[in-house]
Amino acid sequence: MSFDLSSRLAERRAAHLYRQRPRLTSPQDVQVTVDGQQLLAFCSNDYLGLANHPEVAEAMVEGVRRWGVGGGASHLVIGHSEAHHQLEDALAELTGRPRALLMSSGYMANIGAITALVGQGDTVLQDRLNHASLLDAGLLSGARFSRYLHNDADSLNKRLAKAVGNTLVVTDGVFSMDGDLAELPAICAQARARGAWVMVDDAHGFGCLGEQGGGVVEHYGLSVDDVPVLVGTLGKAFGTAGAFIAGSEELIETLIQFARPYIYTTSQPPAVAWATLKSLQLLREEGWRREHLARLIARFREGASALGLQLMDSATPIQPLLIGNSERAMQLSAALRERGILVTAIRPPTVPQGTARLRVTLSAAHSGEDIDRLLGALQQALSSLPEISA
Ligand code: PMP
Numbered sequence: 001m002s003f004d005l006s007s008r009l010a011e012r013r014a015a016h017l018y019r020q021r022p023r024l025t026s027p028q029d030v031q032v033t034v035d036g037q038q039l040l041a042f043c044s045n046d047y048l049g050l051a052n053h054p055e056v057a058e059a060m061v062e063g064v065r066r067w068g069v070g071g072g073a074s075h076l077v078i079g080h081s082e083a084h085h086q087l088e089d090a091l092a093e094l095t096g097r098p099r100a101l102l103m104s105s106g107y108m109a110n111i112g113a114i115t116a117l118v119g120q121g122d123t124v125l126q127d128r129l130n131h132a133s134l135l136d137a138g139l140l141s142g143a144r145f146s147r148y149l150h151n152d153a154d155s156l157n158k159r160l161a162k163a164v165g166n167t168l169v170v171t172d173g174v175f176s177m178d179g180d181l182a183e184l185p186a187i188c189a190q191a192r193a194r195g196a197w198v199m200v201d202d203a204h205g206f207g208c209l210g211e212q213g214g215g216v217v218e219h220y221g222l223s224v225d226d227v228p229v230l231v232g233t234l235g236k237a238f239g240t241a242g243a244f245i246a247g248s249e250e251l252i253e254t255l256i257q258f259a260r261p262y263i264y265t266t267s268q269p270p271a272v273a274w275a276t277l278k279s280l281q282l283l284r285e286e287g288w289r290r291e292h293l294a295r296l297i298a299r300f301r302e303g304a305s306a307l308g309l310q311l312m313d314s315a316t317p318i319q320p321l322l323i324g325n326s327e328r329a330m331q332l333s334a335a336l337r338e339r340g341i342l343v344t345a346i347r348p349p350t351v352p353q354g355t356a357r358l359r360v361t362l363s364a365a366h367s368g369e370d371i372d373r374l375l376g377a378l379q380q381a382l383s384s385l386p387e388i389s390a
Contacts, residue, residue, distance in 0.1 A: 016327040017347050027052055030365045032342065036273040039342040041372055047317045048207050048289045049365025050239030050279045060240075063271030071267035075102075076256070079267030087273040088244070090280050091232070093192045094206075094214055097224050097246035101255055103195075104268045106203050106233035107133040109243040111140060112259035113199060113229055118143040122165035125156060125196075127182065129175050132350075134201055138170070140337035150175075153186045160194045167194065168229075173202030173216035174209070177351050177359065179314025181205075181216060188226040188378065199229035207237020208290065208316055213283045224248060237283060240276045289364040293317055295370055296362050303375040307382065312357075320346070320357040321378075328385070329356035335381035341374055 012018050026033035029052050032041045035110055050056055060132075063083060073079035084102050091100035103109035114137035118124050122143040126134055129150045138145040144164065149155035156169065169191045171182040182200065191198045202215040211216025216226055224247060234242040245255060255262055304311055310322040323329040329345035336343050336358075347356045360374070 012382075016330055017349075018239070021240075022342070030370060034324060034342065037337075037340075039340055039343040040370055040373060042362065042366075043342055043344040044361060044363060045236035046211075046239050046365065047202070047243065047293065047361070047363055048239065048283060049205075049363050050237070050282060052365075053279065053282060054237065055282065056176055056239060056275050056279045059216060060271050060275035062203060062263075063274030066274070067270035069269055069271065071269050074263065074265060075267045081267070081270040081273070083270040083273040083277070084267060087277050087280070090092060090277055091244045092246060093283065094212070095232070095246040095278060096214065096232055097230060098249050100244045101243060101252045101262065102247040102268065102273065103243045104265055105241070106231065106235070106243040108261035108265065109231050109233070109245050110134050110201060110310045111137045112261040113231060113245050113268070114170065115261075116255050116259040117141075117197070118166055118168050118231070119384035123159075123163035123167040123196075123247065123279045125159045125163065125167065125169045127151065127175075129178065130170060130172050131176055131201060131203070134170050136173070138306060143168075150182070151183045153183065153190060156187060157190055160190060161381045163196065164193070166227040167191075167196035169196050170198055170201070172204070173200045174204035174316050174318065176204055176318065177268075177320065177346060177357070178311065178312050179204075179316045179318030179320060181209075181316070184216060184220050184222060184227070188222060197228045198226065199231065200227050201231040202320060203231070203233040203236055203243075206232045208293065211287070213237070219309065234272075234276050238276055238279045240279060242272060242273050242276070247320070256289055259283065293364045296364075296368065299368060299371045300360070300362060300374070303371065304373070304378070307375065307379055309378065309382075310335060317362040319360045319362060321360060322355060322357050324356060325353055326356040329358060330383055331385055332358060335384055336377050339377040339380060341377045343374075 022034045058258040088100045110133040118141050120142045124138045124143045124145050126147050128147040146159050188198050205214045205215035209215050230246045234240045312320050326347040333345040343358045346359045
């Protein structure tokens with residue numbers, strides 16, 4: 001007996017699902033160099049264009065001078081610096097929650113929060129389009145785990161009626177592959193009526209939604225009672241790395257005691273926390289970034305629908321073009337690349353079967369002309385591949 005890895009890889013290749021990593025030789029920005037080719041990129045999550053902001057970069061350098069390059073230990077041992085602490089206070093203020101807890105990544109924040117809050121004898125209910133880290137956390141928790149239809153209050157309600165023990169309803173704030181918002185007012189009202197808690201992973205909403213960039217909870221004006229567990233990531237609109245969980249004093253103390261991915265991992269480098277404090281300030285104060293982004297989104301949607309492309313119901317910087325067939329999505333991505341444009345094709349199992357798409361993401365660092373270049377290249381790519389436009 002041996003592990004037959006080559007057949008597994010060959011199957012994946014044959015199904016046009018083989019994943020590859022573009023190798024950047026430039027900083028990640030809207031203009032990137034991949035394998036020596038300069039490309040205009042529409043696939044980063046750097047929604048506000050802060051990943052290369054000189055003041056954020058300078059803060060990182062200053063952080064390195066003050067704290068060195070590594071966290072050195074877990075938070076509970078000796079890895080919790082003044083930089084981490086100040087960032088937690090600033091994140092609590094941004095989210096309007098009493099406390100926030102820094103985590104090393106969004107994936108770990110989701111695993112940590114869910115496994116610390118529910119276990120055997122409890123229930124976790126999740127939107128079927130939730131991010132993989134939430135679904136994995138649900139399985140790992142040992143709680144009864146059920147997925148409700150996407151954004152469907154009736155489907156959620158049926159499951160809430162059968163729930164046992166402590167019940168956690170979990171949803172993305174902005175769905176990462178579709179770009180639409182969770183219907184949080186309805187979801188929160190139902191959960192509260194049944195004594196369940198709501199957890200929102202707003203990885204893609206922070207910085208983009210809300211007057212001050214406070215994300216989906218600011219957008220809908222939801223309190224800590226509506227959404228007791230709020231997760232955000234720092235590697236997207238904040239432009240840095242890491243994540244946080246925000247909520248009540250008791251929630252954060254519970255996570256410090258029981259969230260294993262918090263307890264047993266090295267803290268993020270303090271310099272990253274220091275840089276994030278700067279990007280948080282820019283994210284809040286520079287409202288023009290959100291306004292510019294909104295104009296780019298409108299320009300792209302108008303142009304794409306004029307080309308007959310299938311947009312999704314999204315008003316966020318995530319603007320997927322639904323293609324359906326995985327091979328076609330790959331062909332279209334390659335045809336764009338020949339024209340100097342980088343857009344990633346997203347295929348199953350990341351998205352449901354038959355819904356392969358080009359995941360276009362827009363950034364405040366793009367210009368109106370960049371959008372026009374993308375639209376022009378899409379038009380040419382479509383006519384070079386007639387079976388796609390059919
Ligand atoms: N949640 C969502 C909705 C995400 O899209 C992602 C990452 N793309 C994560 C969590 C994981 O965050 P991180 O990259 O910080 O691990």
